[in-house]
Amino acid sequence: MDTNEFFAPVRANTDSGNAASPAASDSAVGDSGQATEAANTSSEQSGAKPAAAKAERLPVWVDLHAPTPDEIHEIEERFGIEIPTREEMQEIELSSRLYDEDGALFMTVSVLTKATTDAPQTTAVTFILVKKTLITVRYADPVPFKTFIRRVKRSPSLANSAEAVLFGLLEQIVDRLADLMEQTATDLESLSNQVFISPDEKSSDADHRETLRQIGRTGNLSGKAKDSLLNLHRLGLFLSTQARLKKDAKARLKILSRDIVSITEHANFIANKVTFLLDATLGMISLEQNNIIKIFSVAAAAFLPPTLIASIYGMNFEFMPELGWEFGYPVAIGLMVLSAVLPLLYFKRKGWL
Template sequence: MITAYTLNGKSLDIQPLTVADSLPPKTLWLDIFKPDEEEQSWMKQLFVEEAPELDELDDIEASARFYRDKDGLHIHSLFPQRLGKEIDGINVLFTLRNDMVISLREDDLGLMRLLRHYMRQDRLEVEDAPDLLLEIFQLKIEYISDLIEDGYKTLEDTGKEVLQVDDLHRTMSDLMHLEDGNGHVRLALYDTRRALRFLKRSLRRGASDEQRNWIDEMLYDIESLLPHTQFLFDKINFQLEAAMGFTSLEQSKVIKIFSVAAVVFLPPTLIASIYGMNFEIMPELGFEYGYLMSLVMMLMSACGTYYFFKRKGWL
């Protein structure tokens, strides 16, 4: 799917395109979402060198994620995306030219929908392509900040539930999702910092003072958010260890009950074993109240053992 965003004053108009259409005038942003073979061929007319492909989105080398060629600046940026309780990372390739931004992505991205919503409400004001790209990164940082705040709220809830046996499995599942999501958030922050630094170096001559200050402010925001992700990691690990320790404690209580029960019934078992032997000469075999005496001895030995454990505070 190809969508063109044309500049209208300081706002953007949205115009879907097909492969039969030509690029509209004043196109500031061309968003290409999961292109098929025909759309991939149509893309080639936009590039002097080789057009990017979807399988290049997951490259991790810095030289493949941030570089300049005849087509402009190429920036691979990682966007966190919440899907229920899970957070995933989605790569988007941006190509920045003097007059246009071209984005290529394989997955739907909620941040793009939010950006279109701002456009329809005229809440987005841009003057050129760098402005638009910086707006996208600004929204990304704000979204990451919201995810971190959600992480704090989730930790407050799990902190209250971590010692509740009934919800322990669900709580540990929430903590595992939060730990994985926080990893994606932290990775997205590092990736965004690298992208903005590359953008600042590349635009040091062509960018306005306002745009350079904007980049500096976003870099400052990223530096202020990174310690929060580390704190979340520490807090998550603490709650996971507490949950596992509480689980071990509950298991120890169960094992303790079985151990005490085995020891309590050990003396009666010994007495029963003695009188269960089939020796020919056993004085008690001829005793009229021998059976009753053995039952009383077994009961007293069990009660005595229980009282001993109770007095020692082991029960």
């Protein structure tokens, strides 16, 4: 549970010409209690009206990380909305993920998390745009949220409005996906060299087990990234139909949509390359298996005549002239060796060995 409220920076008082105090500016990021206390201090120092007016400031962003039922109930009562449950956030229907309810926009997308581990996952994150506040509901802590929160703490101006926070988060998510796709493309180049390396090289993966594991992980990551990009693309189309967005917000949305399309194309390229490398690896394994089977087949064919000779002279019939012959045994051994060497020489001349 980690619930935070972020307030827009306190702007200068245009009527009196006096700028807000540093204490008020520092309250741009933090919980509501800290912001109220800083605002009260600013009012006393400047001789302005009582702090009650400052306490009524609505946050531009309420971040609900693994919220408790009491916290959800408090936010619902405070903003007059009904927050989707965790089960409802997992729904895949478009009508359950993107909808307008009494002027509040509900948008649920899948965000990639644990991307650097062997088991990348996607988690559902709900964005609720109600009046002048953005509410995010999440049950994981993806890297884009950590990064954006750090940026807001350093530069509170990034949280001037709910729309600015919304597009800032979406841009951070897209940037993270772009970085992951770039790293994945680099990893695939290394895998490609590993698949087609000469078997005589010391670094070659003889049984290709590690190569197959890496290809599987890369394919899993690219698939989950494409799922997240698809959700973001749908969210962009949904936002493009909203008349409440201002001109600058629509401009950011247009740029964001282009980025999503370009990254999706790159993800499709990666998926195709993963398929190619998987087929190539399986083909290399088949070739190695065929070579092994060929060796066994050649060996069986080469040692078939000696086996036939040995089986004949092992019958010990009474009327076998060679049994009483002084040179019978060495002649039989010589025939078996000769019948084995001649086929091997023939196979080698044909290039089968």
